[in-house]
Amino acid sequence: MSIDILIEKIKKKDNPSVVGLDPVVSYVPQYIREKYYKQYGKSIRAAAEAIWEFNKGIIDAVYDIVPAVKPQSAYYEMYGLAGEEVLSRTISYAKEKGLYVILDVKRNDIGSTAEAYSRAYLGKVEIEGELFDATSADCITVNPYLGTDGVAPFVKDCKQYAKSIFVLVKTSNPTSGELQDLVADGEHIYEKVAHLVNKWGGEVIGESGYSSVGAVVGATYPEQAEILRKLMPKAYFLVPGYGAQGGSAKDVAKSFNSDGLGAIVNSSRAIMCAYQKGDWKEEEYAQAARAEAVRMKNELGSVLQYC
C-alpha cells in the first residue's frame, strides 16, 4: 500500500514533515525573477519559469532530509497553462529525487466525474483501450462534502495503482467550524467524516497498520486533533497550520500516535521564504530553506519523544 511507502520514507529520514510548495512569484528571489523577465518579458510564462527554478532549488536543498513535498495546485493554476506545466515538472522532479508527492488539489465530484479526477492524478486515462498517465502524483487531497460517491473512485485507484488520499476532516482555518463543528446526533460533523474515513480506508490498510486513506486535521485545533486521533487510529494525518497559521509543535503532537507515527506536518511559507528572515542573502534562499527544514525536523523530534 502507498501509505507504507510514505511511512518508510518518514522513518528513513527520521522526519515527519512535508515541505509545501505553494509559490507566488513574489516569493521568488528578485535575481531569478529578473532573469526570466529578461527572457520572456513580464508575463505569466516568465513568472512560471521563475517559480520552476525556485522550486527546483528548494527541492535540491531538502530532498535528502524530508520525506515528502506537497505542491498546492491553486498556485500553479493561477499562472494558467504555464503554471500547470511547471506543476507537472515539479511533480516529476520531486519524484525523481525520491520524494513522496502529495498534490494538494482538494478535488471533489461524483460518479464518472470523480473518476475523471482520479484518473487525472492517481490512475491512468484510457484511450482506445490503452492506458496513459496524465499528471501522476503519489497522493492527493479530497473534499468529503459529497459523501461516498465523491470518494470511492479515488479509493479504487488507491488500491489499483498503489496511491493514497487525505480527506479533509477538520481544517486549520478560523471558520472551519461553521460546518465542521456543527453537532448532529451528538457528534460533530468532523467526527461524522472521521467515521466515513475509517469506512473508506478499511480496504486499503497497509502492512504498517495504517490506511492509504488519511485525514487532513489542522494543527490549529489540538483538542479536536486529540479526539480525531482516537477516532481514526489507522488514518495517517496530514497536518496543515503549523507555524504561519499559529499551530505549535506541541499542538501538532496531538496528531501523532504513541509509536511516533500517524502524522505528517506541513510547512510551506516558513520554508520557501526562510531567506526573507534573518541575515540571508537572496542567493542563499535554498540554504535558508534547508536550515528552516532542519529546524522544523528538530523541533518536531523534540516534541515527539513525549508522544
Next chain:
Amino acid sequence: MSIDILIEKIKKKDNPSVVGLDPVVSYVPQYIREKYYKQYGKSIRAAAEAIWEFNKGIIDAVYDIVPAVKPQSAYYEMYGLAGEEVLSRTISYAKEKGLYVILDVKRNDIGSTAEAYSRAYLGKVEIEGELFDATSADCITVNPYLGTDGVAPFVKDCKQYAKSIFVLVKTSNPTSGELQDLVADGEHIYEKVAHLVNKWGGEVIGESGYSSVGAVVGATYPEQAEILRKLMPKAYFLVPGYGAQGGSAKDVAKSFNSDGLGAIVNSSRAIMCAYQKGDWKEEEYAQAARAEAVRMKNELGSVLQYC
C-alpha cells in the same frame, strides 16, 4: 452584477438550460478520433484535439439557442496539459460565441490559497504590479466545507471583476445525504449552507434582485429543492441531475421561482452523446446535440408555465 448578464442571456434565448461540456474521448465520433490519431498517434494530445473539435462542433450547434455552457474541469485535467489547453480554448471560444461560461471546478481552500484559485478563474494574477488573466471564466462552482474563509475570496472577485459562483448546497448524487442531510440544531446541513449562501451573496445582489452567489441544488431531490427555493429567494440555482441522473422536468420546476427565473438546468451527456441514440449518423453529432437541446428547452418551457 454578473448574475444579471446570465439572466439577460436566459431571457433572450428564452431558455434556462446550460450545456455541460464533460467530454470523454470515447464520446467523440470515431471519424474525428481517427483523424487525430493519424496526426498525433494514439496519445493524450490526439484525444485532447479530438475533444476540441467535438466541443467546437457542439458549441457551434447550440450557441444561438442556449445561454450558457458548463465545462467540467475534471474531464480536461484527465488529459493532462493537452486537456488543460483544450479547456482554455473551449472557454475562450464559448465566450466569443456570446455564451456565459460556468466552469465546474468545485474548488475549495482557505486564505491566500482560495485567493489563488479565485485569481486563476475569476480574477487576475499580479506580476510585479501588473495584472494578467490566467483562465477567465464567467463563473465557477465552489465547495463550502471550509466555511466563510473558503468562499469570501471568490465573492470578493465576483464583486471586483463582475463574476459569479455557485456554491454546492444539496448535490444530486445518491450519497449526498451522508453529510448534507445530517440535522444540527433542528436544521439539515444543506439548510445551514443555504443560510451561509444568503450571507455570502448579500454583497453581490444585482439589478435583477438575484445574487451573483448562487447554489448547486440537484434535480434528484425535488423536496429539498422546494425547501431551499424558499430559503434562498435571491440565489440562482444551478441544477444538475436532469435526465441521465433521473431528475425530470417536473422535479426541476421546484428550483424555479414564480417569475420563471431562479434556476439554470444542466444537461451534459444527453446532449453531447445525442447522436448515439436514434437514427443519427456520426457526422450528424452536432445536429443531434442541437435537436436534444431544443427538446430540453421545450420540455422545460412546458413545465415552467406552471411555476
